[in-house]
Amino acid sequence: MPELPDVEGFRRTLVSCAQGHRIEQVEVFDPGVLREVTTERLKRELEGRRFAAPRRHGKWLIAPVEGPAGGPVGEPTLILHFGMTGGLVCRSEGDPPERFGRVVLTLDDGHQLRYHDQRKLRGLWLATTEADVDRILGAQGPDALTLGRGELDTLLEGRRGRVKATLTDQSVVAGLGNLLGDEILWRARVHPKSRTGDLGPDERRRLHTALRGVLRTSVRAGRVPPRPSWLTGHRDDPDPHCPRCGRPLRRGKIAGRTSAWCPRCQPERS
DNA sequence: GTTTCTGTTGTCAC
């Protein structure tokens, strides 16, 4: 699930469900998702405090909490990463539990913010300072949603790797994952194995246009929408074809991930 | 029924 559009959806869920509300109870059903924090400390630091405005960077959700709590330290920040299968939902107390529910925060109005994740590849952190937030996130490029054309040009120029690897490298651009990367390259008609540094000005311009278009629609949908007219709508077909020209799609591993592209619309050249 | 493969994540060793 989670790439930038999904996480942006989770941020909105947190805003509408929990921002300004007091956390009454923290329940951890699987400590396997807690990173660098114990259940006890999570409860002590969160219970009694209120969610302030959350923010997002790339695929990370950053949720400061404020107000007095049991602990003597300053106001902490809850940090969430959703791996491949994580998610955040808003439910009412008493609603049936999520299939892979891991952490439930009960709020002062009876709503619950629930973190669920099948595979537990990532999880929840509790940062104590801004520097701590930065340490947990690690090296991050600018968020893909705020990327200007000139900025993307600068980031792409002089890179040696393949363009698919560059676009999905979080330390270059934050937020693009495997699906978005393929979708953007397909729309821009750029072969995923092209050498990033070899791209011409026109290809870089097309990439930026495609990035903006794909992100705009995806953020609105809260996911990369598997539309019939999009590449994403066909990658799981038994015999996938390009929705633009009808040619069979090609698949291959790039940067350790399965990529899909159209050999006709995205001619090989590097 | 059982084994193998795949995957919208990131990190680490070679």
Added chain:
DNA sequence: CGTGACAACAGAAA
């Protein structure tokens, strides 16, 4: 810089 292994797990394929 690139590749492969790994982490943890369900569901599909073999």
